[in-house]
Amino acid sequence: MSSPLAASDVAIAFDIQGLTKVYETEAGAVHALRGVDFQIREGETLVLIGPSGSGKSTLLNILGGLDRATAGSAKFRTFELTGASDAALTRYRRASVGFIFQFFNLVPSLTARENVALITEIAIDPMSPEEALERVGLADRMDHFPAQLSGGQQQRVAVARAIAKRPQLLFCDEPTGSLDSESGIQVLEAIAEVTAAVGATTLIVSHNAAIADMADRVVKFRDGQIAETIRNSRKIAPREMRW
Numbered sequence: 001m002s003s004p005l006a007a008s009d010v011a012i013a014f015d016i017q018g019l020t021k022v023y024e025t026e027a028g029a030v031h032a033l034r035g036v037d038f039q040i041r042e043g044e045t046l047v048l049i050g051p052s053g054s055g056k057s058t059l060l061n062i063l064g065g066l067d068r069a070t071a072g073s074a075k076f077r078t079f080e081l082t083g084a085s086d087a088a089l090t091r092y093r094r095a096s097v098g099f100i101f102q103f104f105n106l107v108p109s110l111t112a113r114e115n116v117a118l119i120t121e122i123a124i125d126p127m128s129p130e131e132a133l134e135r136v137g138l139a140d141r142m143d144h145f146p147a148q149l150s151g152g153q154q155q156r157v158a159v160a161r162a163i164a165k166r167p168q169l170l171f172c173d174e175p176t177g178s179l180d181s182e183s184g185i186q187v188l189e190a191i192a193e194v195t196a197a198v199g200a201t202t203l204i205v206s207h208n209a210a211i212a213d214m215a216d217r218v219v220k221f222r223d224g225q226i227a228e229t230i231r232n233s234r235k236i237a238p239r240e241m242r243w
């Protein structure tokens with residue numbers, strides 16, 4: 001069956017078919033994803049919203065090579081994630097994916113520059129830690145330790161770390177979840193800027209409905225499935241969002 005997005009002039013980053021995830025727990029099986037069919041275009045920014053437990057993070061983790069599906073298929077370009085070896089998934093994450101999580105995950109004993117350098121030292125074609133930190137507005141904070149930075153600044157270091165290797169994919173799970181609105185806007189501005197600069201396909205999971213305005217498409221989850229997708233006619237810059 002031909003898909004509406006598979007026209008020859010549209011490059012597809014992810015082709016997802018029947019993606020299913022069941023967690024076996026002591027309390028019984030938890031159906032986190034119930035047969036998701038979806039395609040994501042190269043260079044798109046998607047914002048994933050929906051109730052707690054509806055499967056957003058599970059999808060992000062599977063597409064990021066951090067978790068494995070129970071059934072179905074998820075293909076990034078020509079790379080089939082489901083069924084890939086652990087080594088292949090590690091190579092994929094290292095080469096292609098930048099991650100940003102809610103709680104920054106910086107190494108406390110390293111400066112901002114050193115936290116970013118941890119990644120650039122093992123990347124294939126990275127920008128310098130200095131360039132990455134300049135892009136997120138931290139040129140004057142490079143030699144600060146995480147404890148000397150605000151939450152928003154720490155998250156911008158995490159953004160710099162995620163994009164310094166020029167990833168094809170940027171996955172953000174609640175990137176502003178622990179920030180006040182002004183810091184959150186600065187982090188989203190940094191994400192929008194670096195996404196445009198490196199041309200990454202970007203997925204952002206958020207509970208903040210305002211963030212949906214910066215997406216090309218908003219993906220609404222319900223009960224382990226995609227209930228609706230909405231294409232924004234115009235993307236709104238984070239600074240102009242109504243928070």
Ligand SMILES: Nc1ncnc2c1ncn2[C@@H]1O[C@H](COP(=O)(O)OP(=O)(O)OP(=O)(O)O)[C@@H](O)[C@H]1O
Nearest residue numbers: 023025030031032051052053054055056057058059
């Ligand atoms: N490691 C795990 N073991 C067992 N169940 C899990 C695990 N991870 C997630 N789940 C369950 O899978 C379902 C989907 O969780 P998921 O984290 O993907 O939802 P979410 O939409 O991202 O929620 P939230 O917005 O609260 O982060 C939930 O019922 C959750 O409890």
